[in-house]
Amino acid sequence: MSTFWAPGTDAPPAEAPDYPMPRAAGCPFDPPPALQTVQGQTPISRVRLWDGGTPWLVTRYEDVRALLADPRISAESTHPHYPHMSPAMKERRRQSWTFINMDDPEHARLRRMVTAAFSIKRVDALRPAIQKIVDGLIDAMLAGPKPVDLVQAFALPVPSLVICELLGVPYADHDFFQANSRVLIKRTTSADQARVATQQLLDYLDRLIGDKLAHPADDLLSTLTERISARELSRSEAADMGMLLLIAGHETTANMIALGTLALLQHPAQLTRLRESDDPKVVASAVEELLRYLSIVHSGRRRVALEDIEVGGVTIRAGEGVVLANDVANRDPDAFPAPDQLDVDRNPRHHVAFGFGVHQCLGQPLARVELQVVYSTLYRRIPTLRLAVDLDEIPFKHDGNVYGVYELPVTW
Template structure:
C-alpha cells in the first residue's frame, strides 16, 4: 500500500474493503458477512470510505468499548481526517456543529444544558403519558381498515409526539421535520439536499426559539432560550441543539419500533415469550436484547486519534481516522455467547448500541421507556399482528445512517 503525506489518506489497494459493507441477502438483521469476517481475522484494519480515505475500523467489543472511553480519541468533526459517513453528513456538520461532535470541556458544558430533561427520574415520570400515546395510536389502528403501514401509523408518531412535547414543538409540523430529517440521515443525499434540509430545520428551530424567548414555557427549547438570554449560548447554536434533539429524538426510536417488531414477528417464540410476560424486568431485558441484536446505528462511531494508540496489536497514529463498529461489537461472541441468536432471556445491558463513555447517547433513558411501553403493549393488544407482505417485499434502509424499514405493512 502506498502512503501519502497525511495520516489516514493512504492510496487504497485492492485489499482494502469498502465501508459500510453490504448485508447478506435474506439476512436483514445480521451485520454484513465481510464485517464479521474482519472482526474474526483482522479486528483492527483499514477500510475505504466514500471519499477515498482509509481510516481504521475497530470491530471487537473489548476494543470498541475501550476506545469509546479513551480521551485520546476525539469526536471533533472539524479535525482533519475525521471519517465522515457521507458528503451530506459532512455538510450538515459544517452548518451545525453540536456537542456530540465536540470534546470536553465544551462538550460537557453544552450537554449539561439539556441533561436534566433526559434523566432517568424525569423520563420515568413521562411513562403514563407515553402509555396514553401508544394506546391512542393502537385504538386508531384497530378502528380503521387494514392492512396498515406500521411505520406511518405507529412507529413514527410515538416518538415524534413525545419529543415534540418535550421540546415544545408543534406536532402539526411533523411532516416537515420528518421529511428533512430523512434527508440528513440518508447516505445518498446530495450536498445540496443536505444544505437545504439543514437550513430549513435551523430556520424552523430558530423561529421556535424566538417564540420561547418571548413566551417561555416548561420545555427544552425554553431552557435553551434561557441560556441564550444569559449569553451562555448563541441563538444559532441553540437552534442546532434543538435540531439535533428533534431529529435524533424521533428517528432512532421509530426505527427500533418498526425493525424490532419485524424481528419479533420473524422469531415467534421470542414474541410469545414477550407477549405472555407481564413482568417489567422481562420487558426491560427484552428491550436491551433487541437493541443489541439490531444495533440500528450501523455506520459505526466516528473518531480521530489524538495520540498514538496501540489496539489489538496495531498502532493507530495521531491524526488518523477511526471507525468503531458497534454493530460488529454487539455480535462479538467474546462478549455475548451465541451472539447471532435473538434471546430475550439474555442479560445484555453491557451492549454498545448507545455508545459508551462521555459521548454515550443522551436520550437513552427516554428511548428505553418508549420501547418498554411499546413492546409491552402492542403485541398484547394486537395478539394476531402479522406481516401483510413477504419479507422480500419489505424495503430496508440500507442507505441510511440509522437502519430500519421504510414501510412495514401489517395486518391482524
C-alpha cells in the same frame, strides 16, 4: 479482490475494502458477513470510505468499548481527517456543529444544559403520558382499515409526539421535520440537498426559539432560551441543539419500534415470551436484547486519534480516522454467547448500541422507556399482529445512516 491492511506495516493498501459493507440477501437483521469475517480474522484493519479516506475499522467489543472511553480519541468532526459517514453528514456537521461532535470541556458544558430533561427520574415520570400516546395510536389502528403501514401509523408518531412535547415543537409540523430528517440521514443524499434540509430545519428551530424567548413555556426549548438570556448560549447554538434533539429524538426510536417488531414477528417464540409476560424485567431485557441484536446505528461511531494508540497489536497514529463498528461489536462472541441468536431473556445491558463513554447517547433513558411501553403494549393489545406481505417485499434502509424499514405493512 479487496484485501485488509495487515498489522505490522504503516502504509494503507492501495485498495482497501469499501465501508459500509453490504448485508447478505435474506439476512436483514445480521451485520454484513464480510464485517463478521473481519472481526474474526483482522479485527483492526483499514477500510475505504465514500471520499477515498482509509480510516481504521475496529470491530471487537472490547476494543470498541475501550476506544470509545479513551480521551485520546476525538469526536471533533472539524478535524481534517474525521471519517464522515457521507457527503450529507459532512455538510450537516459543517452547518450545524453540536456537542456530540465536540470534545470536553465544550462538549460537557453544552451537554449539561439538556442533561436534566433526559435523566432517568424525569423520563420515568413521562411513562404514563407515553402509555397514553401508544394506546391512542393502537386504538386508531384497530378502528381503521387493514392492512396498515406500521411505520406511518405507529412507529414514527410515537417518538415524534413524545419529543415534540418534550421540546415544545408543534406536532402539527411533523411532516416538515420528518421529511427533512429523512434527507439528512440517507447516505445517498448530496451535499447540496443536505445543505438545504439543514438550513430549513435551523431556520424553523430559530423561529421557535424566537417564540419561546417572547413567550416561554414548560419545555426544553424554553429552558434553552433561559441560557440565551443569561448569555451562556448563543441563539444559533440553541437552534443547533434543538435540531439535534428533534432528529435524534424521533428517527432512532421509530426505526427500533418498526425493525424490532419485524424481528419479533420473525422469531415467534421470542414474541410469545414477551407478549405473555407481565414482568417489567422481561420487557426491559427484551428492549436491551433488541438494541444489541439490531444495532440500528450500523455505520459505526466515527472518531480521530489525537495521539498514537496501541490497540489489538496495531498502532493507530495521531491524526488517523477511526470507525468503531458497534453493530458487529454487539455480535462479538467473546462478549455475548451465541450472539446471532435473539434471546429476550439475555438482558445484555453492557451492549454498545448507545455508544460508551462521555459521548454515549444522551437520550437513551427516553428511548428505553418508549420501547418498554411499546413492546409491552403493542403485541398484547394486538396478539394476532402479522406481516401483510412476505419478508422479501419489505424495503430496508440499506442506504441510511440509521438502519430500519421504510414501510412495514401489517394486519391482524
